[in-house]
Each structure stands twice: as C-alpha cells, then as structure tokens.
Amino acid sequence: MTTLLKFDRVDAGYGAVKILKGLSFEVEEGTILGVIGPNGSGKTTMFNALIGLIVPTAGGITFGGKDITKVSPDKRARLGLGRTFQVPRPFENMSVFENVLVAAVHGAGHSEKDGARIAKGALELTGLLEKAETGAGTLTLLDRKRLEIARALGTEPKLILLDEVAAGLIDAEIKDIMKLVSDLKTEKGLTIIWIEHVIETMVHSTDVLMCMSDGHELLIGDPLSVMNSREVEEVYLGAEEEDEAQ
Ligand SMILES: Nc1ncnc2c1ncn2[C@@H]1O[C@H](COP(=O)(O)OP(=O)(O)OP(=O)(O)O)[C@@H](O)[C@H]1O
Numbered sequence: 001m002t003t004l005l006k007f008d009r010v011d012a013g014y015g016a017v018k019i020l021k022g023l024s025f026e027v028e029e030g031t032i033l034g035v036i037g038p039n040g041s042g043k044t045t046m047f048n049a050l051i052g053l054i055v056p057t058a059g060g061i062t063f064g065g066k067d068i069t070k071v072s073p074d075k076r077a078r079l080g081l082g083r084t085f086q087v088p089r090p091f092e093n094m095s096v097f098e099n100v101l102v103a104a105v106h107g108a109g110h111s112e113k114d115g116a117r118i119a120k121g122a123l124e125l126t127g128l129l130e131k132a133e134t135g136a137g138t139l140t141l142l143d144r145k146r147l148e149i150a151r152a153l154g155t156e157p158k159l160i161l162l163d164e165v166a167a168g169l170i171d172a173e174i175k176d177i178m179k180l181v182s183d184l185k186t187e188k189g190l191t192i193i194w195i196e197h198v199i200e201t202m203v204h205s206t207d208v209l210m211c212m213s214d215g216h217e218l219l220i221g222d223p224l225s226v227m228n229s230r231e232v233e234e235v236y237l238g239a240e241e242e243d244e245a246q
C-alpha cells in the first residue's frame with residue numbers, strides 16, 4: 001500500500017486561535033478514511049488545512065510524497081485535491097453542467113474542450129447527466145449534494161474530500177450517496193476522506209475510521225472497533241453534556 005496523504009503533528013487555526021493540535025494521521029491510496037468527532041472537534045478545519053485555506057503553524061502535510069504544507073490552494077487543487085463544502089454552494093444561476101465545467105476549467109486549469117469531457121463524465125458518475133441543463137438553484141438537496149461531488153470530480157482529483165454529504169438526507173437518499181461514494185472508490189480508484197455524523201454510514205462505508213477530539217486524533221483504526229470503543233463513546237457523551245450545560 002502507498003501512503004497518499006500524511007498529516008504530521010499539525011497545529012493550525014484561525015488567527016491566534018489554535019484548533020488543530022498536533023493532528024497526525026495517514027491515508028493509503030485507494031481507501032476511504034471516515035472522520036467522526038463531536039461538533040467543533042476540528043474536522044472541517046482539518047479539510048481547510050488540507051486544501052490550503054489555512055496554513056499550519058507547526059507540523060507538516062505530505063501529499064503524494066510532496067511536502068504541501070505551504071503550497072497555495074490553487075496548486076494543491078492541481079496536484080489532485082478535490083473538496084466538497086459542508087453547506088453546498090453551487091453557482092445558483094448556472095446550469096448543473098456549467099457548475100462542473102467551471103470547476104474543471106477554472107479550478108483545475110483544463111481547456112474548455114477537456115473540461116466539457118470531464119464535466120460530462122462527472123455528471124454521468126453522479127447520476128446528474130439528465131439534469132445537465134437544469135438550473136443549479138432548483139435542485140433538491142440530494143441533487144445538490146451530488147452536484148457538490150460532481151464539482152469536486154471536475155478537478156480530476158486523486159483525493160476527494162467529502163464534508164457531511166449525507167447530512168440532512170433521509171435514509172433512502174443516504175443509501176444513494178453511500179453507493180455513489182463506493183463507486184468513486186471502486187470505479188474511479190479514488191482515495192476519499194469522508195466526514196460524517198451519520199455513524200451507521202461510516203461503519204459500512206469506510207476502510208479506516210478516525211475519531212477527532214479537540215483538534216487531534218483520538219482513535220484511528222478498524223471502523224467497527226473505533227465506533228464501539230469506550231474513548232469514542234465518552235467523547236460523544238462529554239460533548240452532549242457540554243451542550244446541555246449551555
Ligand atoms: N473561520 C473560522 N474562524 C474562527 N473560528 C472558526 C472558524 N471556523 C471554525 N472555527 C472554530 O473552530 C472550531 C472547530 O470548527 P470545525 O468547523 O473545524 O469543527 P467540526 O468538527 O467540523 O464541527 P461540525 O461537526 O459542527 O461541522 C470551532 O470551535 C469553531 O467555532
């Protein structure tokens with residue numbers, strides 16, 4: 001197995017506020033790493049550090065054997081990092097196709113012609129081809145989530161970052177998304193980091209599971225054993241108590 005991504009004792013945050021505290025983990029090529037953890041534990045911040053929106057103040061990030069700790073977000077996207085946003089943010093006034101085309105052309109630097117081919121492939125894979133000409137602003141939540149994934153695919157990433165793509169969906173829709181994510185791995189050979197709170201989904205759909213707590217990795221390992229561990233149960237219970245106290 002080849003390691004595609006490595007976080008090595010990363011500290012990062014917003015301004016003077018440190019959120020990630022010595023975060024370390026690795027992702028093997030062609031696998032799905034699931035990420036869970038209470039609200040505010042730093043999951044989305046980890047994605048922000050990974051795509052270069054925030055720069056670590058300590059530690060390092062290696063991607064495909066290259067040190068990307070200080071590489072700009074644009075360059076990282078071109079090296080093969082594709083992300084989705086926790087709150088889908090398509091260009092509402094553009095069609096579904098145009099949204100993916102923009103990601104391919106402006107996000108990844110492809111020509112219009114290549115971009116169109118890549119966009120078509122991304123729409124096919126995400127089941128949106130029939131809605132290619134539909135305005136993105138009129139899509140259902142499930143289709144908006146699919147579009148988020150299609151836009152990430154538009155940059156032809158090696159590693160795709162999914163931030164709560166199942167949130168807000170009903171069970172049948174979650175199954176659709178799970179199938180789509182597993183297709184990304186098996187059909188496209190993609191490596192995936194998938195943040196989600198829907199715990200059941202994570203046990204069945206991931207190869208390795210990491211639980212974050214207070215900006216670092218609490219536990220990393222086999223999904224079922226991580227889920228059933230005492231540490232993970234305690235960190236979630238602790239977070240609930242904090243919520244109740246507020
Ligand atoms: N842009 C920002 N500026 C300042 N603080 C931020 C910013 N974004 C997030 N934070 C803070 O960083 C901490 C971690 O937030 P983050 O969004 O990474 O958590 P999360 O694990 O993704 O949570 P959730 O499960 O709710 O999505 C929180 O305390 C949050 O308030």
Ligand SMILES: [Mg+2]
Binds near residue numbers: 044
């Ligand atoms: Mg988040």
